[in-house]
Amino acid sequence: MSRSGARPTLAVVGATGAVGAVMLRILSHRADVWGEIRLVASPRSAGRKLAVRGEEVEVVALSEEAFDGVDVAMFDVPDDIAERWAPIAAAKGVVVIDNSGAFRLDPEVPLVVPEVNAHAVRQRPRGIIASPHCTTLSMIVALGALHAEYGLRELVVSTYQAVSGAGRAGVDTLRRQLSLVAGTELGTNPGDVRRAVGEGTGPFPEPVALNVVPWAGSVRADGWSSDEMQLRDETRKILGLAKLPVAVTCVRVPVVTAHALTVHARFQGEVTVAGAREIIATAPGVVLFDNPEAGEFPTPVDVVGTDPTWVGRVRRSLDDPTALELFVCGDNLRKGAALNTAQIAELVAAERA
Amino acid sequence: MSRSGARPTLAVVGATGAVGAVMLRILSHRADVWGEIRLVASPRSAGRKLAVRGEEVEVVALSEEAFDGVDVAMFDVPDDIAERWAPIAAAKGVVVIDNSGAFRLDPEVPLVVPEVNAHAVRQRPRGIIASPHCTTLSMIVALGALHAEYGLRELVVSTYQAVSGAGRAGVDTLRRQLSLVAGTELGTNPGDVRRAVGEGTGPFPEPVALNVVPWAGSVRADGWSSDEMQLRDETRKILGLAKLPVAVTCVRVPVVTAHALTVHARFQGEVTVAGAREIIATAPGVVLFDNPEAGEFPTPVDVVGTDPTWVGRVRRSLDDPTALELFVCGDNLRKGAALNTAQIAELVAAERA
Ligand SMILES: NC(=O)c1ccc[n+]([C@@H]2O[C@H](COP(=O)([O-])OP(=O)(O)OC[C@H]3O[C@@H](n4cnc5c(N)ncnc54)[C@H](OP(=O)(O)O)[C@@H]3O)[C@@H](O)[C@H]2O)c1
Ligand SMILES: NC(=O)c1ccc[n+]([C@@H]2O[C@H](COP(=O)([O-])OP(=O)(O)OC[C@H]3O[C@@H](n4cnc5c(N)ncnc54)[C@H](OP(=O)(O)O)[C@@H]3O)[C@@H](O)[C@H]2O)c1
Numbered sequence: 001m002s003r004s005g006a007r008p009t010l011a012v013v014g015a016t017g018a019v020g021a022v023m024l025r026i027l028s029h030r031a032d033v034w035g036e037i038r039l040v041a042s043p044r045s046a047g048r049k050l051a052v053r054g055e056e057v058e059v060v061a062l063s064e065e066a067f068d069g070v071d072v073a074m075f076d077v078p079d080d081i082a083e084r085w086a087p088i089a090a091a092k093g094v095v096v097i098d099n100s101g102a103f104r105l106d107p108e109v110p111l112v113v114p115e116v117n118a119h120a121v122r123q124r125p126r127g128i129i130a131s132p133h134c135t136t137l138s139m140i141v142a143l144g145a146l147h148a149e150y151g152l153r154e155l156v157v158s159t160y161q162a163v164s165g166a167g168r169a170g171v172d173t174l175r176r177q178l179s180l181v182a183g184t185e186l187g188t189n190p191g192d193v194r195r196a197v198g199e200g201t202g203p204f205p206e207p208v209a210l211n212v213v214p215w216a217g218s219v220r221a222d223g224w225s226s227d228e229m230q231l232r233d234e235t236r237k238i239l240g241l242a243k244l245p246v247a248v249t250c251v252r253v254p255v256v257t258a259h260a261l262t263v264h265a266r267f268q269g270e271v272t273v274a275g276a277r278e279i280i281a282t283a284p285g286v287v288l289f290d291n292p293e294a295g296e297f298p299t300p301v302d303v304v305g306t307d308p309t310w311v312g313r314v315r316r317s318l319d320d321p322t323a324l325e326l327f328v329c330g331d332n333l334r335k336g337a338a339l340n341t342a343q344i345a346e347l348v349a350a351e352r353a
Numbered sequence: 354m355s356r357s358g359a360r361p362t363l364a365v366v367g368a369t370g371a372v373g374a375v376m377l378r379i380l381s382h383r384a385d386v387w388g389e390i391r392l393v394a395s396p397r398s399a400g401r402k403l404a405v406r407g408e409e410v411e412v413v414a415l416s417e418e419a420f421d422g423v424d425v426a427m428f429d430v431p432d433d434i435a436e437r438w439a440p441i442a443a444a445k446g447v448v449v450i451d452n453s454g455a456f457r458l459d460p461e462v463p464l465v466v467p468e469v470n471a472h473a474v475r476q477r478p479r480g481i482i483a484s485p486h487c488t489t490l491s492m493i494v495a496l497g498a499l500h501a502e503y504g505l506r507e508l509v510v511s512t513y514q515a516v517s518g519a520g521r522a523g524v525d526t527l528r529r530q531l532s533l534v535a536g537t538e539l540g541t542n543p544g545d546v547r548r549a550v551g552e553g554t555g556p557f558p559e560p561v562a563l564n565v566v567p568w569a570g571s572v573r574a575d576g577w578s579s580d581e582m583q584l585r586d587e588t589r590k591i592l593g594l595a596k597l598p599v600a601v602t603c604v605r606v607p608v609v610t611a612h613a614l615t616v617h618a619r620f621q622g623e624v625t626v627a628g629a630r631e632i633i634a635t636a637p638g639v640v641l642f643d644n645p646e647a648g649e650f651p652t653p654v655d656v657v658g659t660d661p662t663w664v665g666r667v668r669r670s671l672d673d674p675t676a677l678e679l680f681v682c683g684d685n686l687r688k689g690a691a692l693n694t695a696q697i698a699e700l701v702a703a704e705r706a
Contacts, residue, residue, distance in 0.1 A: 060375075065522055083607030089377050158511035158615040160565045160604065182535030186610030190658035205648040212513045212606055214650050214666050214680040222626070223668045224643055232671065244673030249615040249680060251513065253565055254607050260565055262511040272394040273575070292576055295558040302559075305543035313567050315576045318585065319598030327567040327602060
């Protein structure tokens with residue numbers, strides 16, 4: 001931090017996006033540690049006014065000057081924009097916290113989840129700190145707590161990813177498709193939904209209304225998707241388990257916000273449901289919500305808008321006393337993106353004190 | 354079969370339900386091996402006329418007399434009705450093929466998937482043959498083929514189950530909820546969807562529109578759901594692997610028809626993607642649809658109304674050369690229910706020849 005004494009200046013780069021919108025709400029509600037908050041987006045948005053901390057703030061276009069006097073910058077922009085501009089900001093002495101995929105696996109960039117590896121924040125030779133992918137973040141706080149106690153040995157994960165994970169365009173696409181299929185008999189005959197939604201599948205490769213799509217991200221080697229590779233690689237990096245076996249299939253579902261995941265987690269020794277429940281119930285940032293007889297398990301429509309990771313359906317595998325089955329759910333725009341970034345930024349701000 | 358020479362008489366019990374409706378369409382399209390087809394349902398439906406094989410047939414109420422002269426009866430009714438009436442029909446010499454959960458794990462009742470264990474159909478000391486649960490059926494033909502070649506050692510499965518798996522009431526519930534939430538901004542704020550859909554969650558414990566619900570079936574011991582236990586127990590019985598480790602979490606999704614599943618399958622030795630693709634592509638009743646670069650993977654809206662099991666996203670686990678990751682998709686009302694029952698009935702009819 002440069003100007004000790006004064007409160008640090010924060011820039012939110014990508015303030016007009018899906019993550020940015022949630023970031024402004026979060027900044028308005030959390031304990032306020034910031035001096036000026038500067039809002040940055042593309043030149044298309046320059047001059048727009050957005051509310052943060054109860055004030056209207058004018059958006060400025062991304063440029064080198066936008067970082068003048070800035071101490072901490074949150075980047076909530078596409079990968080290529082972050083890749084280009086984060087080093088420019090860092091070269092001006094700004095501590096950059098990046099929400100994109102551009103730096104997460106860079107060995108000189110820490111990948112931080114404050115509840116799990118807050119200590120990593122201080123080793124940042126490039127002046128950049130990365131926040132994990134929303135899918136990783138939706139499960140990692142709960143898993144980190146279980147790992148600390150039981151020692152993780154293997155993960156098999158399937159995802160139920162909300163459309164807002166693909167930004168505003170994802171939400172708009174689902175809404176448009178739903179308005180075309182709702183109130184009809186569609187969904188019972190082959191081709192019905194596809195004909196109704198037409199060619200416009202937005203950021204998804206297939207219609208997402210009344211459907212599930214086993215694909216998220218770009219194509220990687222051997223048929224893997226980038227979301228799948230990221231979940232594996234980021235989990236290993238955050239937990240410091242470089243060889244952890246992770247098998248994952250990522251699937252998009254017609255939910256607006258809040259990712260869910262099923263997790264089969266194998267540990268070093270025997271586990272008990274009572275022990276696992278105790279760990280989950282007492283872990284910071286995690287809520288145990290697990291009583292099927294009373295209809296209690298987390299679902300996206302209840303979890304949206306909340307901060308914690310919700311965990312339900314806690315069972316010990318019937319055929320393996322070292323493994324647990326879990327259903328985990330978290331808001332991909334809050335803990336999955338904006339909240340985790342805000343928490344990291346607050347750790348950096350606290351370094352001045 | 355009693356009356357050799359003449360074509361056998363078939364009764365469809367539950368002809369008015371979600372499975373029954375698909376059964377009548379299937380019977381109208383498959384090679385016709387039946388003499389009379391009698392349609393049976395509750396007294397509520399008696400007198401209704403339904404089309405099968407291009408003719409209008411009047412529905413009769415379920416009673417002992419409804420089975421007079423019947424050779425084969427398909428039961429597509431709730432568990433308790435099947436449990437009571439299947440033995441009554443069998444006592445009259447009718448071969449019963451039951452689609453409910455009432456007899457699937459009875460050691461004296463074979464559980465049959467013609468592509469996998471057709472031979473089992475002849476050992477039926479109670480005169481009853483069971484057809485598996487729709488979730489099991491949506492994956493078992495593909496898995497059976499892989500097992501025959503590689504020898505299955507372990508399964509980890511997560512489901513994406515369509516609402517029609519809960520019958521007509523499930524479909525009506527999703528349609529009603531969708532018409533209430535479509536065209537709105539709902540889904541971004543906590544409580545929004547719940548308030549919009551009100552108390553009416555139909556056969557589901559939570560709203561299913563814009564949501565995923567990690568529960569299907571009734572409550573079993575230790576927090577498991579009946580759908581989860583059935584998938585494990587039925588898979589073991591059909592494949593003849595009494596101790597196969599199976600870990601599963603069942604989740605309902607807002608899809609009308611066609612179940613999907615992610616499968617992590619571990620085998621006795623090393624597998625190759627090329628070998629697995631060859632097995633899948635050549636297995637009867639299975640279609641390989643797997644080319645992510647061209648946007649090819651099965652999704653429910655494309656699979657609905659088709660007979661086979663569709664398999665995509667075939668990958669070898671990155672950290673285990675003996676394991677495969679698959680995304681499997683099948684119509685829960687066709688192969689998942691009516692089609693499998695029809696295939697079993699045809700095996701029984703062929704015994705006369
Ligand atoms: N959505 C999630 O769940 C999630 C979770 C974790 C991480 N992330 C990551 O967060 C980042 C933002 O995602 P999002 O979902 O918020 O995307 P989004 O809704 O599409 O918003 C993109 C933001 O980037 C800005 N931007 C685009 N091009 C720019 C340029 N040339 N110069 C300056 N600003 C530019 C946009 O400004 P304009 O409005 O002016 O175009 C907008 O503010 C991405 O890297 C994403 O991978 C997203
Ligand atoms: N849906 C699936 O994907 C699926 C897949 C595999 C197996 N199954 C099983 O197949 C069976 C039928 O399921 P479904 O989804 O078709 O259910 P459904 O849509 O609710 O239909 C139920 C059927 O049972 C009849 N019925 C109900 N009570 C009766 C009574 N007291 N006497 C005679 N008939 C009665 C109904 O007749 P009325 O119309 O006269 O009430 C209707 O024909 C269930 O056991 C289910 O578990 C379903």
